[in-house]
Amino acid sequence: MKKTILITGGAGFIGSHVVRRFVNNYPEYQIINFDLLTYAGNLENLKDIEKSPNYTFVRGDIADSDQVNHLFETYPIDGVIHLAAESHVDRSITDPASFIRTNIFGTFNLVHAAKEHWKGNMEGKKFYHISTDEVYGSLGETGLFTETTSYDPQSPYSASKASSDHLVRAYHNTFHLPVLLSNCSNNYGPNQFPEKLIPLCIRNIQGMKPIPVYGKGENIRDWLYVEDHASAIDVIYHKGVIGETYNIGGINEWTNIDLIKALCAVMDEKLGRAKGTSQGLITFVKDRAGHDLRYAIDSSKIERELGWKPSLQFEEGLSKTVDWYLKNSEWLENVSSGAYEQYYNKQYHQR
Ligand code: NAD
Ligand code: TYD
Numbered sequence: 001m002k003k004t005i006l007i008t009g010g011a012g013f014i015g016s017h018v019v020r021r022f023v024n025n026y027p028e029y030q031i032i033n034f035d036l037l038t039y040a041g042n043l044e045n046l047k048d049i050e051k052s053p054n055y056t057f058v059r060g061d062i063a064d065s066d067q068v069n070h071l072f073e074t075y076p077i078d079g080v081i082h083l084a085a086e087s088h089v090d091r092s093i094t095d096p097a098s099f100i101r102t103n104i105f106g107t108f109n110l111v112h113a114a115k116e117h118w119k120g121n122m123e124g125k126k127f128y129h130i131s132t133d134e135v136y137g138s139l140g141e142t143g144l145f146t147e148t149t150s151y152d153p154q155s156p157y158s159a160s161k162a163s164s165d166h167l168v169r170a171y172h173n174t175f176h177l178p179v180l181l182s183n184c185s186n187n188y189g190p191n192q193f194p195e196k197l198i199p200l201c202i203r204n205i206q207g208m209k210p211i212p213v214y215g216k217g218e219n220i221r222d223w224l225y226v227e228d229h230a231s232a233i234d235v236i237y238h239k240g241v242i243g244e245t246y247n248i249g250g251i252n253e254w255t256n257i258d259l260i261k262a263l264c265a266v267m268d269e270k271l272g273r274a275k276g277t278s279q280g281l282i283t284f285v286k287d288r289a290g291h292d293l294r295y296a297i298d299s300s301k302i303e304r305e306l307g308w309k310p311s312l313q314f315e316e317g318l319s320k321t322v323d324w325y326l327k328n329s330e331w332l333e334n335v336s337s338g339a340y341e342q343y344y345n346k347q348y349h350q351r
Contacts, residue, residue, distance in 0.1 A: 004030045006077045008062055008110065009084030011035040013192045014130070016045035017230040018081060023049045025234070030054050032075055035084060036061045042335055045191045062106030065113070072117040079126040081237060082110055085161070088195050089134075090347060092157035093289055103160035104167070111171040111179075118177075128180040128237050129168040133222070133247065134158035135183060138292035145183070146298045147245045154290050172243050180240045182232065184248040185297045189226030189317065190324040194336060195343070197221075198318075201260055202325045203332060205267045205278045212348055215287035217257030220294040224250035225317035228310045235308045246306070249297025252314050257282075266322050285348065 010019040010033030023031050035041045037059055049055055060067040062084050071077070084106060086092065086099045111127060118125045136145040137152030151166075153159040171177040188198045204211050232248045240246060254262075264278035271278075303309045312320075325332060 002028055002030050003078045004032060004076050005079040005081060006032045006034055006071065006075070007081045007083065008034050008106075009041070009082070011037055011041035011043055011045060011057075012083065012087070013040070013045075013189075014187055014226055014229055015083040016042075016191055017189070017226050018083065018233055019046060019055070020049055021227075021230045021234060022081075023052050023055045027054055030056070030075075032071070032077070033057045034060050034062070034071060038086075039337075039339060040087065040193050042191075044331060044334065062109055063101045065109045068109040068113045069116075072113045077114075077117070078124060079128070079237070080110060080114060081128045081130065081233065082107065083130045085164075086157070088193075089155050089157045090195070090288065091343075092155055092160070094347075096156035096160075099156050099160040103157075104163045107164035108167055111168055111177060115171055115175045115177050122176060122178055125178050126180060126237065126242070127168070127171075127177055128182075128233070128240075129165065130233065131165050131181060131183045132158065132161050133183050133185045133249070133295050133297050134292065135162040135165060136295075139294040139296055141294070144296050144298035145247060147183075147247050147301055154292055158292075178242045180236055180242065181245040182236055182248050182302075183245065183297075184229055184232070185222035185224050185250055185295060187226045187229050188223055189321050190328070191331075192226070194332060195340070197256065197259075198263065198321065199325060199332075201263055202267065202322060203336070205264060205281060206271070206326070206329075208281065210283040211260060211264075211278075211281045212283055212285045213257060213260060214285060214291060216284065217260065218255050218293075219291060220253050220255050220296065221259075222249045222296045223252050223254060223259070223314060223317075224248065224310060225312045225320075228312060231311070232302060232308050235306050236302070239306050241305075246302040247297045247299050248302060248308075249299040250310050250314070251297075251299065252310070253294075253296050254314075263318060263322070266318055270322055270326060
């Protein structure tokens with residue numbers, strides 16, 4: 001019997017890479033992509049697989065319980081991979097309500113519908129919740145986040161994700177919902193919306209616009225290529241132990257300023273500009289409120305227990321990412337709609 005897997009948020013950045021991987025690698029699965037197509041969702045990301053016989057797109061809102069229930073009544077869902085979320089920290093500072101609605105109520109609707117529809121027959125079912133390392137809060141100069149690090153979220157985004165993680169675990173403990181969770185570090189790669197650091201910098205460097213660096217640029221992030229995250233999700237979905245959490249990271253820490261300088265050097269080379277040209281665009285701006293200093297993941301559990309580790313070196317990943325954005329300037333233009341320009345002007349001109 002063909003398995004039906006519901007992927008939420010499949011039109012977004014990471015979701016589109018997960019959908020593509022599952023549609024192409026598992027013709028025996030029927031993949032249902034449920035996505036509201038907010039500003040961050042874009043079906044152009046999935047053009048290459050949209051006609052595949054094992055792929056169906058359904059537009060809808062996870063925060064609407066009637067829509068979620070209808071989805072479970074319409075399709076014989078065996079598994080859920082839940083990525084739909086509001087995902088940008090800066091937006092969570094200016095508009096927290098949409099994060100509470102989608103990330104908390106949306107996740108609640110999904111776990112609740114899964115519990116109700118799978119009642120009495122949980123055999124072979126899986127609910128896999130995709131989360132972030134930001135739930136653990138901020139590290140000092142040393143240490144790494146492990147699966148047992150206490151939650152200490154600092155932004156409305158990370159608080160809403162932490163809350164959703166707790167709900168998923170509560171449904172496992174209380175109702176025996178067969179859940180899996182993973183908490184991943186910062187992703188980068190093709191199809192990332194240009195509000196996030198790396199595509200924003202690529203876009204600004206290309207257009208010779210200022211590169212806005214928050215504070216002194218000393219904050220540290222652990223970067224993972226998006227296809228490596230998709231491969232980790234594949235491994236966890238198929239081999240992960242029910243009830244367990246896996247941390248996923250790139251073993252790849254960079255201060256923002258060093259990363260931006262490295263990106264400037266790659267861009268100068270690819271655009272045929274004189275060395276150092278793009279670095280001249282670096283502009284220090286007002287820091288993000290409550291800006292977490294450092295995130296870094298200990299991903300030894302997934303490596304030891306499931307045999308996964310990142311496949312790409314950062315230099316290679318960065319080069320591939322820049323190539324993709326330079327080749328897909330139409331994609332970048334299309335997502336940088338009037339609404340995004342308005343957001344950009346409001347966000348950066350008040351700094
Ligand atoms: P994204 O913002 O690019 O995409 C989110 C997708 O969810 C979009 O397609 C959007 O249309 C959809 N969506 C939003 N609200 C919805 C709703 N109410 N109903 C249905 N669909 C809705 O996000 P992303 O960067 O691809 O992140 C995906 C997931 O991975 C999120 O859960 C995020 O917390 C997590 N995550 C992201 C990163 C990262 O670096 N981007 C790292 C770790 C974990
Ligand atoms: P971001 O891509 O928003 O991811 P997150 O906040 O989830 O880690 O930001 C990555 C880092 O880059 C973070 O420390 C904030 C910083 N940053 C800037 O310095 N300038 C910017 O314009 C943006 C968007 C982020």
